[in-house]
Amino acid sequence: xxxxxxxxxxxxxxxxxxxxxxxxxxxxxxxxxxxxxxxxxxxxxxxxxxxxxxxxxxxxxxxxxxxxxxxxxxxxxxxxxxxxxxxxxxxxxxxxxxxxxxxxxxxxxxxxxxxxxxxxxxxxxxxxxxxxxxxxxxxxxxxxxxxxxxxxxxxxxxxxxxxxxxxxxxxxxxxxxxxxxxxxxxxxxxxxxxxxxxxxxxxxxxxxxxxxxxxxxxxxxxxxxxxxxxxxxxxxxxxxxxxxxxxxxxxxxxxxxxxxxxxxxxxxxxxxxxxxxxxxxxxxxxxxxxxxxxxxxxxxxxxxxxxxxxxxxxxxxxxxxxxxxxxxxxxxxxxxxxxxxxxxxxxxxxxxxxxxxxxxxxxxxxxxxxxxxxxxxxxxxxxxxxxx
Amino acid sequence: xxxxxxxxxxxxxxxxxxxxxxxxxxxxxxxxxxxxxxxxxxxxxxxxxxxxxxxxxxxxxxxxxxxxxxxxxxxxxxxxxxxxxxxxxxxxxxxxxxxxxxxxxxxxxxxxxxxxxxxxxxxxxxxxxxxxxxx
Numbered sequence: 001x002x003x004x005x006x007x008x009x010x011x012x013x014x015x016x017x018x019x020x021x022x023x024x025x026x027x028x029x030x031x032x033x034x035x036x037x038x039x040x041x042x043x044x045x046x047x048x049x050x051x052x053x054x055x056x057x058x059x060x061x062x063x064x065x066x067x068x069x070x071x072x073x074x075x076x077x078x079x080x081x082x083x084x085x086x087x088x089x090x091x092x093x094x095x096x097x098x099x100x101x102x103x104x105x106x107x108x109x110x111x112x113x114x115x116x117x118x119x120x121x122x123x124x125x126x127x128x129x130x131x132x133x134x135x136x137x138x139x140x141x142x143x144x145x146x147x148x149x150x151x152x153x154x155x156x157x158x159x160x161x162x163x164x165x166x167x168x169x170x171x172x173x174x175x176x177x178x179x180x181x182x183x184x185x186x187x188x189x190x191x192x193x194x195x196x197x198x199x200x201x202x203x204x205x206x207x208x209x210x211x212x213x214x215x216x217x218x219x220x221x222x223x224x225x226x227x228x229x230x231x232x233x234x235x236x237x238x239x240x241x242x243x244x245x246x247x248x249x250x251x252x253x254x255x256x257x258x259x260x261x262x263x264x265x266x267x268x269x270x271x272x273x274x275x276x277x278x279x280x281x282x283x284x285x286x287x288x289x290x291x292x293x294x295x296x297x298x299x300x301x302x303x304x305x306x307x308x309x310x311x312x313x314x315x316x317x318x319x320x321x322x323x324x325x326x327x328x329x330x331x332x333x334x335x336x337x338x339x340x341x342x343x344x345x346x347x348x349x350x351x352x353x354x355x356x357x358x359x360x361x362x363x364x365x366x367x368x369x370x371x372x373x374x375x376x377x378x379x380x381x382x383x384x385x386x387x388x
Numbered sequence: 389x390x391x392x393x394x395x396x397x398x399x400x401x402x403x404x405x406x407x408x409x410x411x412x413x414x415x416x417x418x419x420x421x422x423x424x425x426x427x428x429x430x431x432x433x434x435x436x437x438x439x440x441x442x443x444x445x446x447x448x449x450x451x452x453x454x455x456x457x458x459x460x461x462x463x464x465x466x467x468x469x470x471x472x473x474x475x476x477x478x479x480x481x482x483x484x485x486x487x488x489x490x491x492x493x494x495x496x497x498x499x500x501x502x503x504x505x506x507x508x509x510x511x512x513x514x515x516x517x518x519x520x521x522x523x
Binding site: 049050051176177179184185186261262263264265266271273326336337338339340341342343344345347 | 474475476477478479480481482483484486489490494495496509512513515516517
């Protein structure tokens with residue numbers, strides 16, 4: 001039995017669509033069996049709400065009088081990249097304020113824009129015949145500028161490491177504060193709710209897929225940077241470490257600060273909590289097998305972040321049920337664990353998306369092109385031109 | 389006769405010394421250890437209530453400070469700003485007494501004040517700065 005996206009969209013239109021979130025499908029499939037589930041359920045909603053540094057927004061400010069070809073741009077003292085056309089800029093989430101350091105960054109600028117707060121725009125230029133102005137300082141809000149769209153090069157990681165610290169000092173990382181002597185272990189991803197862990201071979205999620213992006217309707221625009229589908233996988237298809245990634249795009253003007261939040265990891269820098277929901281069409285029985293994946297079937301590696309090298313030692317594998325229990329064993333020692341991505345927010349997003357689909361406010365899409373299943377993950381080596 | 393609640397921090401080198409014993413012996417104080425922990429970086433933390441003569445309590449605090457113990461008045465509280473908190477849970481693995489936990493059903497952050505020993509390890513681990521000390 002094969003269900004098409006068009007058939008599912010017809011059901012959304014007529015209000016007959018059956019939607020479950022990725023947590024509910026687990027019990028449903030074990031009670032009703034795979035065959036019946038594939039027949040009865042049309043869509044499963046997945047979601048994640050975690051820090052995703054590789055995010056940012058393109059902005060077009062409009063032209064001043066006299067006009068300026070912005071050469072350097074700051075938004076609330078956070079540098080934005082303006083090596084593109086005259087009044088276009090890209091504000092990266094992880095960029096730091098030149099006056100406040102790690103307390104405020106690009107992510108905060110993006111959140112302030114979404115919240116409708118005024119943002120100070122400062123730009124300098126060398127001045128040209130067509131763009132004579134050399135300096136500008138003014139205030140903008142999201143409503144006073146032209147386009148503002150989020151374009152995140154790497155989001156929704158398909159699994160990620162659990163991080164711990166074997167050294168004798170506290171370390172501050174993008175995986176949070178890690179106490180000495182295996183004092184704790186932190187992990188990210190929403191496990192059984194996570195989009196790419198529910199469609200491990202990208203059968204339904206592809207370039208062009210419509211998604212829930214921080215409260216708006218966004219799209220998968222490409223596969224993400226560092227996309228690594230070749231990571232070692234279990235029989236259920238789930239990778240046992242960082243694997244596939246997505247690049248996503250959406251209208252900043254339609255987003256909500258409920259689902260996008262700036263954050264600071266002390267000693268590391270600024271990042272952004274991104275709320276992403278992806279509907280997965282139940283196209284066949286095989287899809288049910290993937291969608292019923294639960295925390296205890298998804299594994300990741302415990303990595304020692306105190307080793308300041310590219311290759312860090314591993315202390316073995318654990319599943320997400322163990323990680324979520326709050327305690328794991330490392331070398332026989334009991335270690336407290338914590339997520340750095342919010343499962344409660346992810347669940348909220350999965351349910352918001354579920355209701356949107358049920359209410360006929362969100363339709364599914366066929367992807368335009370697939371996400372590659374083969375892509376080599378490359379390292380950066382320090383070489384001379386001759387060695388290349 | 390007065391009562392005073394204090395947070396005592398013992399650095400690693402004096403963590404094994406019988407300091408609280410002296411409070412009874414030399415300063416004639418009654419004490420009640422409400423919570424005590426040795427943190428992973430081997431610092432001892434103790435929430436203690438002292439009862440006795442005001443002068444003797446002041447003298448005892450001088451003695452404690454002299455031996456290298458950091459003394460703080462426990463007139464403060466850890467506050468979670470629920471408007472800022474996103475319930476990620478990053479603070480829960482830092483919390484050695486498990487005062488901060490994620491609810492097993494709602495996955496939201498729970499803060500059990502009774503278990504908090506004011507070690508303040510959680511203060512700088514919140515990505516959205518939702519954890520504050522209230523004085």
